[in-house]
Amino acid sequence: MKTDLTPGGLSPRARVALYGLLCVLAVPFVFPTWWMVTSSVKPISDIFAFPPELIPSRFDWSTYSEVFRLQPFAQQYWNSCYIAAIVTAGTMAVSSMAGYAFARIRFPGANLIFMVVLLGLLIPSEVTIVPLFQMFLKWGLVNTHWPLILVPIFGAPSVFATFVMRQFFIALPVELEEAARVDGLSRFGIFWQIALPLAKPALAAVAIFTFLHSWNLYLEPIVFLTTPANFTLPQALTQYVDVYQGPMWNTQLAAATLTALPVLVVFIFAQRQFIEGLAHTGLKG
Amino acid sequence: MPTATLTADRSRKRPFWTMERRDSLVGYLFIAPQLVGIVLFVLIPLGLVVWYSLHEWNVLAGTFRFVGDANYQKLAADPALGEVLGATAIFSAGLVVFNLSLALLLAILVNQKLRGITVFRTIFFSPVVVSLVAWTIVWGFLLQAHGGINGVLQLIGITGPNWLRSPPTAMASVIVVQVFKNVGLNMVLFLAALQGVPRELYEAARVDGASRFTQFHAITVPLISPTILLTMIITIVGSLQVFAQIAVLTQGGPGMSTTVLVYYLYQQAFQFHRFGYGATISILLFLIVAVLTFAQWQMRKRIVFYEN
DSSP states (O other): OHHHHSTTOOOHHHHHHHHHHHHHHHHHHHHHHHHHHHHTTSOGGGTTOSSOOSSOSSOOTHHHHHHHHHSOHHHHHHHHHHHHHHHHHHHHHHHHHHHHHHHHOOOTTHHHHHHHHHHHHHSOTTTTHHHHHHHHHHTTOTTSSHHHHHHHHHSHHHHHHHHHHHHHHHTSOHHHHHHHHHTTOOHHHIIIIIIHHHTHHHHHHHHHHHHHHHHHOOHHHHHHOOSGGGOOHHHHHTTOBOTTSOBOHHHHHHHHHHHHHHHHHHHHHTHHHHHHHHHTSGGGO | OTTOOTTTTTOSSOOSSOHHHHHHHHHHHHHHHHHHHHIIIIIHHHHHHHHHHTEEEETTTTEEEEOTTHHHHHHHHOHHHHHHHHHHHHHHHHHHHHHHHHHHHHHHHHTSOOTTHHHHHHHHHGGGGSOHHHHHHHHHHHTSTTSHHHHHHHHTTOOOOOGGGSHHHHHHHHHHHHHHHHHHHHHHHHHHHHHTSOHHHHHHHHHTTOOHHHHIIIIIHHHHHHHHHHHHHHHHHHHHTOOHHHHHHTTTOSTTTTOOHHHHHHIIIIISOBHHHHHHHHHHHHHHHHHHHHHHHHHHHHHOOOOO
């Protein structure tokens, strides 16, 4: 009875059971990454070995040079990185300005315009992929990175970011702005010097979301890009196939490792900021 | 506002740029990039989708002619449509049920006060940051006939199926791979909601002798229902957009068993170059998303007991 009243107080047996359950549940989350990394350094003959080798018995590092020999992988890596960086910075700028205006500035038509912008949440980019392809074809921008940069920054994918920023700015106390006004700050000054520095958590969440979205984009690259030197990583990963279109497993897994591991390492070091940033923003609705 | 006198103390002439006007100007400038983007990349394309859907358009044959509702009639009579919608429904339903229940379970577990619990929180969240296609490729590798999963099953004397080559297991695989990829996101949202439930409520319930199940049923669920609804909407709309996993794991097969609507749209438009028909499928996708979103917001009145 007494132990029951302490919140979260668990008996030692319950504790052990809980750890056991957590460990079992962790397997499908951890094992694929482990299997990816270890299989990428196994010689091809060991890749489907039975019993499965949790730790490689023989190493074949040539898979990693194959990754770069078969495709302009360094170029593709750079493509993904710079596109994601521009899209993230651009989305932060567009969404923080729009979000601030919708939350804090009264201007005629604001509500109507907000409803129009929110339509972007209702229309997945897959719905408009056919006309977008035709538009960029007409502008001569197919097989360039422009569609992968412009559409996410200004189009439907950024609306969610604008919504998150708006939810954040709405909660800012009015007194802050009034005080700044009295001090003679212009509207832009208030936004730049007062509101934006306070919005760091929301901006961080927007940045993480946007980066991952751009980093994971797959349908748009395969629709818009045609030459391997222009490919982005997700698209490049699927190109490690033999003449029969069968995957070259260990090379593919080496490329996948090079793609996944750096982001994973950054995440592990900054996991608190990642998780709490995402949880404690406008997402809570 | 001709009677505005806010700037009267600064100058005797009323300047044109009153504070309201300047504010409005800044407001319009601030939303301009987003608004122009929405018009250019959402509204105009949406209009074009409707326009294209009224045309017979084959790029290879060089045809573009007005055919009225012929594409819609063709879609309604398309023998593949039933299968595609069925696959889409099974995928979305399976994903939402499995994702939300696992997310809630994980959130409850990592909400316990245990040493090292943040390690598990990090583990469950980590696939979210792994490149989607990399994650899918690894699972594709694990799910091969002689892959890691069947290897482990064989160790305990079970001969596993060829997961991606028979319809029921292929669909189940695609769902499971997607759930483990993204369940961490919903877990974190649930975790934030769980931590927002006032602890006194549980203490009061315990004093009244309520069991853990009753506490969960009568306190937790009603109080986190806004989050349940939010995650449900995000997950359902997201499930309708699934593409990379299907393209990498099954290419819509075996047969058409995992050809969901977006994959069918991609095939028709970009593999068979039937843009008019592809546009018609886009409209169907749009309508499904719109109806589902609307229905869920209506549901909010029934299932959400509490909103702050």
